[in-house]
Amino acid sequence: MPITRRLVAASLSLVALAPSLVHAAPAPAFTAKDIDGKTRSLAEFKGKVVVLEFVNEGCPYVKKHYSGNMQGLQQAATADGVVWLSVASSAPGxxxxxxDGAAARTWLDAKxxxxxxxLLDSDGAIATAYKAKTTPHMYVIDRSGALVYQGAIDDVPSAKVEDIKTAKNYVAAALADVKAGRKVAVAYSQPYGCAVKYKDA
Structure with a gap:
């Protein structure tokens, strides 16, 4: 079996084991330091649409989307007033x-x-609260603070860049639904990617 297919199979077998959060329930509160050392919280963004993106810069699936896809989505979302919080939950080692924040900024700037x-989440507190399973693992929180989407970034679970152009982007679709005042059509999808690198994983 090719390496990419083995990676996908391993990831999917992992994510199927753990339950997701309750749809439309209040998103779990959190507090964490950002790359500038500032303490940030979900409460700070009350009344705004928020995207959480769990990230691991070494993961092949993250590298796939950081070939330009994730950056484009981030730019479009933030230009529309959405708060986009990338969350690095890999434990030390x-x-x-x-x-530190400088290391994270160097990577962000390079990409x-x-x-x-x-947000720096090396103790895994935010990832645990959101039951994050993979990188990437995506969440959309609406203006009322309700979790309206959780899961994969798109519907093609591969690490191949060429698959992006034919994939349906669930996050973009969820944000469009929220902006239009519609119920999010696809509120959950099975996440794919590398397992979150928790301390005890």
Whole structure:
């Protein structure tokens, strides 16, 4: 079996085991330091649409989407008033760990990434609260603070860049539904990617 297919199969077998959060329930509160050392919280963004993107810079699936797809989505969303929070939850010594905000900023700048900010979550507190399973794992929170989308970024679970152009982007679709005042058509999808690198994983 090719390496990419083995990676996908392993990821999907992992994510199927853990339950997701309750749809339309209040999104779990959190507090964390961002790359500038500032304490940020979900409460700070009350009344705004928020995207959470769990990220691991060493993951092949993250690298796929950071070939330009994720940056474009970030830029379009933030230009529309959406708060985009990338969350780095890899534990010390694990793939994707950022030792400090400077290391995270260096990576963001190198990739031309456009999130509102990146949160340092090396203890896995935010990831645990959201039951994040993979990188990427995406969440959309509406203006009322309700979780209206959780899951994959799109519907093609591969690490191949060429698959992006034919994929349906669930996050873009969810944001469009929220902006239009519609119920999010696809509120949950099975996430795919590398397993979140929790301390005890």
């Amino acid at each position: 694990k793939q994707g760990y950022f030792a 031309g990434a456009k999130p509102t900010t990146l």
